[in-house]
Amino acid sequence: MTTATRIDWTREHCRLLQAIRREFAVTRPFEGLTIGTGIHIEAKTVALLTTLRAGGAQVVATGNLNSTQPAAVEALRAEGVTVIGAQTRDEREHGRYQRELLATQPDLILDNGGDLFARYLDHPYPSLKGGTEETTSGRMRLKPLRDRLRRPVLVINDSPIKQFAENRHAVGQSTLESLLRLTNRVTNGERVTVVGYGACGRGVADNLRGAHAKVSVVEADPVTRLRAHLDGFDTPARDRALSTADVIITVTGAPGVITAKDLPLLKDGVILANAGHFPVEIDAAGLLKAPEVRAVREYEDDLATLELADGRRIHLVARGHMFNLAGPRALGNSIESMDLGFALQARCLEAVATGQVDGTSCVVPVPAEIDAQVADAYLADRYQ
Ligand SMILES: NC(=O)c1ccc[n+]([C@@H]2O[C@H](COP(=O)([O-])OP(=O)(O)OC[C@H]3O[C@@H](n4cnc5c(N)ncnc54)[C@H](O)[C@@H]3O)[C@@H](O)[C@H]2O)c1
DSSP, X not given: OOOOOHHHHHHHHOHHHHXXXXXXXXXXXXXXXXXXXXXXXXXXXXHXXXXXXHTTXXXXXXOOTTTOOHHHHHHHHHTTOEXXXXXXXXXXXXXXXXXXXXXXXXXXXXXXXXXXXXXXXXXXXXXXXXXXXXXXXHHHHHGGGHHHHOSOEEEGGGSHHIIIIIIIIIHHHHHHHHHHXXXXXXXXXXXXXXXXXXXXXXXXXXXXXXXXXXXXXXXXXXXXXXXXXXXXXBOOOHHHHHHTOSEEEEOSSXXXXXXXXXXXXXXXXXXXXXXXXXXXXXXXXXXXXXXXXXXXXXXXXXXXXEEETTXXXXXXXXXXXXXXXXXXXXOOSOHHHHHHHHXXXXXXXXXXXXXXXXXXXXXXXXXXXXXXXXXXXXXXXHTO
């Protein structure tokens, strides 16, 4: 019998990346190039970054706020990836790691949330060829910067594959898994309010409904709200949806979705959790220092309870950080969903490195031929 780690398990099940890794070992699309990455450092990331290494890249990596996993850092370092920094919630420290990464002047950037490209513009250098951006939040941030970036930046989030494989299906599953893992509380019969009914919110709402919760949706856009209604969810006015909820999950990409101003509305015992990328949707800092908060009780596993002067208790998960990659034994989205998204990453970085796209492709979706190539590869593997 041999023993292996969870990282081994994950890598062995990233079958698309394994095939790309074998191909890249021959084609070496990144020979002589440095790739700087600012994506969550967890087991699936090891599979992606070592695939880029196999393609000839020097890889310099830092994580995102809160989610860096020490075992993944160790595995990356063992494979020759330079990892800058460690798990942190401190934005200034995180910013320092990003600046340190950019000081290596990577030829390609793999960004997650737009931080690296935005900081690159503070100190631009000519050798940057371009790169990729993983998320909705990053796309919103980088679009207005197109005129200054003027390099190919392919947005993985805007691939239909990322939309349905990860955002629609996997985020919903991992959100449910994380709610159960972190709180160990029942979902059956509970009133859950999902704020935001984009690709991620739809999956979250569906999965909670599948777990026998009574799900309401709060959505800013009336057309999308109608969609939630016709999908069978309650879509009451925001205040009513918040005041009746046992659990509130934000997944909008927008700041200040739940703030201290909402405290008077919230029910005793409500659980607040954020599945959006940045820790800005639930204003945790503002809630914690609100005048009606009499005491804060911190528990293991990143849970906190705000005890209000009127006796109500408000439970906060992961201090408003993205909670499906937080707390003990955080698994994040399913391996296959990330294998698909990361195969898009590897192919898009290859396209930028080898000049298949130019500066006119600045903050644009993944080219359709890459989507088709990745979809074909996944299905061919399933039906062989
Ligand atoms: N947790 C994860 O693993 C994971 C994975 C992928 C994406 N994300 C993040 O999840 C967030 C949502 O992603 P998406 O792809 O669903 O985005 P999206 O743009 O498809 O949907 C967001 C929805 O939220 C709505 N909205 C915005 N502000 C609102 C507000 N104040 N109140 C109510 N509704 C509001 C918008 O109208 C939109 O329908 C982003 O931050 C994204 O980066 C997280």
